Amino acid sequence: MEDDNELAEMLVDLFAVEGYSTDHVADGQRGLHLGLTRSYRVIVVDRGLPALDGLDVVVRLRQRAVDARILMLTALGDTADLVDGLDSGADDYLAKPFEVPELLARIRALTRRVTDDADTIPLGTARLDTALRGVRLPGGGFVPLSGREFALIHSLALRPRAVHSRAQLRRVVFDGADSESIVDTYVHYLRRKLGTAVVRTVHGLGYQIGTL
Structure with missing residues (x-):
């Protein structure tokens, strides 16, 4: 462009x-x-x-x-x-x-x-499948994600070393939603499905992709 x-x-x-x-x-x-x-x-x-x-x-x-x-x-x-x-x-x-x-x-x-x-992004021993919109687990299991869950983890995983502020994630993932609390809500959903280590909290700064 x-x-x-x-x-x-x-x-x-x-x-x-x-x-x-x-x-x-x-x-x-x-x-x-x-x-x-x-x-x-x-x-x-x-x-x-x-x-x-x-x-x-x-x-x-x-x-x-x-x-x-x-x-x-x-x-x-x-x-x-x-x-x-x-x-x-x-x-x-x-x-x-x-x-x-x-x-x-x-x-x-x-x-x-x-x-x-090749359509996947590493998450430690697991992989994020960008075609199927879910997470492939080491033992062969698969965890499907909702659209917003996938968009959030995908945004974090694309830049694994970066710390993503809530404001940035609200703008990029949630189409500028009124409250940054929506970011925390979907981080909670991901942790509930995939374990607490999947998203790392960097206190005072935001979130970073973790591992499985």
């Missing part, structure tokens, strides 16, 4: 040479539609998009449990902007102007992560 036509044409040609099949849109609304209706391994999102800002696009994709890897490409390169991009649900963040070899290396790294995941 890139609204600079000259840069967009360059990227499409560059990705084609590298063997990637691409779709290009120039505004956030159409980009969100494609992200929700088609399957992508990696999505490149410009932050300053017309119709719908790139941050909002990423948040809404994650709210709908879209698990494609997302690279945010933007002219805003301050640390605060980077943090905002990653907190919205992006997997990587590259500021303009950028070097083409670095961009391609980041795309390759994100693509490898998609291949390695």
Whole structure:
């Protein structure tokens, strides 16, 4: 998703040479539609998009449990902007102007992560199954999750080292619900189904994915 036509044409040609099949849109609304209706391994999102800002696009994709890897490409390169991009649900963040070899290396790294995941995300000895929307247990059992339970654990598991604030989870997972207590409620549901270790409380900061 890139609204600079000259840069967009360059990227499409560059990705084609590298063997990637691409779709290009120039505004956030159409980009969100494609992200929700088609399957992508990696999505490149410009932050300053017309119709719908790139941050909002990423948040809404994650709210709908879209698990494609997302690279945010933007002219805003301050640390605060980077943090905002990653907190919205992006997997990587590259500021303009950028070097083409670095961009391609980041795309390759994100693509490898998609291949390695193979529709599951590790949770210690268990795995989160993104296709079946549940947790595969070590002994072969399977625990199905509700839509919001899955969206919450998926958001935590995508960035296992990150501590996610209640405000961030309320925005990304629960569509900006009125109260942050909804986050605590669904953490309780996950712990009741999967054990208390599945979500770790980081006092004063928020939550982090645990292990099973």
